[in-house]
Amino acid sequence: FENEIILKLDHEVEGGRGDEQYMQLLEAILMECAGEHPTIATSVENFVNLVKGLLEKLLDYRGVMTDESKDNRMSCTVNLLNFYKDNNREEMYIRYLYKLRDLHLDCDNYTEAAYTLLLHTWLLKWSDEQCASQVMQTGQQHPQTHRQLKETLYETIIGYFDKGKMWEEAISLCKELAEQYEMEVFDYELLSQNLIQQAKFYENIMKILRPKPDYFAVGYYGQGFPSFLRNKVFIYRGKEYERREDFQMQLMSQFPNAEKMNTTSAPGDAVKSAPGQYIQCFTVQPVLDEHPRLKNKPVPDQIINFYKSNHVQRFHYSRPVRRGTVDPENEFASMWIERTSFVTAYKLPGILRWFEVVHMSQTTISPLENAIETMSTVNEKILMMINQYQGDESLPINPLSMLLNGIVDPAVMGGFAKYEKAFFTEEYIRDHPEDQDKLNRLKDLIAWQIPFLGAGIKIHEKRVSENLRPFHDRMEECFKSLKVKVEKEYGVREMPDFDDRRVGRPRSMLRSYRQMSIISLASMNSDCSTPSKTTSESFDLELAPPRTPRAEPEEPISPGSTLPEVKLRRSKKRTKRSSVVFADEKSAAESDLKRLSRKHEFMSDTNLSEHAAVPPKASVLSQMSFASQSMPTIPALTLSVAGMPGLDGASTSPRLSQTFLHLSDGDKKTLKRKKVNQFFKTMLASKSPEEGKQLSDALSTDL
Incomplete structure (x- = not known):
């Protein structure tokens, strides 16, 4: 019933029906009915508060839809977003997410559009489960899996972050995608493209100049402002090279009847309760938050400057004040600083270019x-x-x-x-x-x-x-x-x-x-x-003492070792790509187990299945994506040697031609004989003398 009411109210109010009088009348009728049924009075009262809160936000949203100020439309959209999120209405939540995204794109707010779209990805998992209708992208016709939709959204978001010069955020998403390509779907072609893209973003961070944005505190005082602005203070993030004068002029154009306040101190109750509109605007300084991974490390300017202006939630405004006797020849002795600190509801930048101040405090700094x-x-x-x-x-x-x-x-x-x-x-x-x-x-x-x-x-x-x-x-x-x-x-x-x-x-x-x-x-x-x-x-x-390189000791391999893979790996370094790597059954099994353990660990980290059991070894290949074009194949030559039948050049995989050097027939026979001899020598070392002699005789006969 609640779902139907919420959905119906949203469509009706957006269509132009209903007003504040309707909201008050609906509240009165429902509360009167609740009084006649004491057993359900509490439930009805909660329902009335829910509907009233929704109607207030919907009426605010409808009131600014015809307004030229897209900032007000964004604010009302976010209020509806938060309402639907708090009440677990995913379909309506996603609907308004994309409305907010479109508003940002109209204003070239690519960073904010990226953060907005990122909220949709938080509802998706890295799994092949089919998406439910309520989490599908708006306007999406054909069904998709969670993985497909999330990957598509990530690519779009990375593009937005790139346009907004937020390469650090783009790299973070690229790394998450790369982990999927490497550990889950095994698509190395996409992985290589992803790593190239990451490298470009790292290069941009170090080489491209990014001007620091200014931040402005804006207070809306007086009863003439709508409820979502009235007597509230917000911190705004300016655009590139935007000065306070330009920002303030654009702000005043949205409220032509408002009066500009020339003081930076908080106004009294007389101003807040006045019927008019009063706007206060001044520049504030962002406060760098502590980043544990960067603390006490030599970090280049290009990297640290990003964190000085981004991911910030605290801001300062310092105002000089005079106390005591003022020395005209030395003003520093009597210059005190009155510092106001602002804390916003969320970090900037975010899904908006501004956020409301939720906490303010003042301290005094002495002249010393x-x-x-x-x-x-x-x-x-x-x-x-x-x-x-x-x-x-x-x-x-x-x-x-x-x-x-x-x-x-x-x-x-x-x-x-x-x-x-x-x-x-x-x-x-x-x-x-x-x-x-x-x-x-x-x-x-x-x-x-x-x-x-x-x-x-x-x-x-x-x-x-x-x-x-x-x-x-x-x-x-x-x-x-x-x-x-x-x-x-x-x-x-x-x-x-x-x-x-x-x-x-x-x-x-x-x-x-x-x-x-x-x-x-x-x-x-x-x-x-x-x-x-x-x-x-x-x-x-x-300065830290220089590190002296340490030579890694090389572990000796016993003559009877059954790991020809190690020996041949050294041989491979000498002959470039002309040797074959042998892998025994035990090492292959261990490799599969390691891969499965990593996969299971990643699944638990991303909450794909909290109590999922480790899949059996036999199902590994069946879980791989058949769309991947880079799934490795094992050369037939390796399989035939490891299994000890005769070597058959005709059964060799075509990919083998990319691995081995072109050799003459005589060289091929010599190389083949050496590899087989080496393989059987390792087996002789582990056999008893009689078994070794029989195996040696059989080998000489075959050769």
Whole structure:
């Protein structure tokens, strides 16, 4: 009954019937009937709440269908998606999935379209079971198996991720497909194509520039907004090179009657309860989540930059505030930071370009903590830029020039001299004894900046043009003076030579120094406050000792060994592809068992059958896909030798001609005699003397 009601309401409301008054009337009638039957009152009340929730979302969806704003249509579609998912209505769930996918494709949101379609694949299994009608793709006419439909969807999703430059996600799906091709259907042709595609995606990650998207916090305040936006805050993911001004202009065009708020602080109840529309928009910074597989490892910029802007769920907005007496000559001493943290319902990017904020919190950063964060960020920026210039000689020198000169020339930005005046005085140390550890950390960061700057100036010297040579000379003089001062005050920090080479190419600074592992000093293992790492942990400059190659000991093979396969494998290396590999029955059985155990393990991992028994050995070939064109065949020559009948060249598989070199008749006989002799010698070693003599006589007679 519930299924029929839900399906009927969906079609009727989408067709233009029903309104809010109808929803209220239906609720009143059903609740009145429930009161007359106390035994079913609870069940009826639950049913009424279900129908009312559906009608609210359907009416919102119908209200925005004629709206020019596709964002609102997407939001209402997702609300219906979540409703049908929570109530286990797969057919309706999939129906709205494809509506959302089509909306994303109309807006060229390929990444979001991929994540949307990925939800359909989660309902499918890697099995040859026929798809039920409710999980079939919308518009699909002919029946398909779960495996066929899931593979088709994966190929489409990989194409969307490729267009959206989300190659890391595409690689993840490629690996899952490759495992199926290698372990389940044994289609090596598709496997080879898949691996080629993966290789291209890895190459794209390292060679193609991907601009970081900006993220914007948007608040919709006032009773004039629809219920799915009213008094809520969302984090939006901007498009490539989209500025806040452009995003805000496009946002205001959707609500021409809305008023733009110029403050970034949360409004009061008066604004939230007002009848109008008020929009608040400002830029927020994504917070890098900890990735265990990347932690404390030298990760190149191209890889870590992806995780700094993707798979993010926490965002910060920092606003400077003044407290206490303000020193006009040194603003850093009184500059506090009020930091607001936002947590979204889901990670971005996802099935939408925005998600609702479900948690907000505020913390305050002291001036000293702010100085530590700033110095950490500057040091990281120097190293990352040097790494970029080491890897690409075509980059213009201007950005590096501006960065280095802004730090070493006191006339430009003042460097860290203002930190010294604000925090390294006897008065501050006396008034804030609890900050001693933080002061030591700031001093250490200042000391480490010198070798970083020195490395950058060396690169600048090699790349600078003759026109800018005087500029470079002045910058180098400023650096020398700065170096003498800092090393005298805070000690000397030394870094190994950058000319270390590996496999014929120079190592980047990020690879060479562990303090620049993947996580930013200002974001790793921290929420809203200053990083909790100690300086020695953050700037660990000890290089790992070089690995010395170890020679693997070669295990001796006894003369009586019954494993001619091992001997012939060595012979195969010498004669390229002109030898035959012999496999005894025991090794073949072990190979089958290993393959079956891996298959059973994979089936359990993917929940194909939680209590499935391991299939018998005889059914392995019957389970293989007959559509595969790369199923291996065993050469007839191998079978005849292993079975000890005479060798018959006519029975040799045609594939054997691709394996062996072309030999003359005399060479073929010689090779054949050697192989047979070798085989029987191994058998002689395992026989008693009398049996061995009889077998030897029979062999000499045959030959």
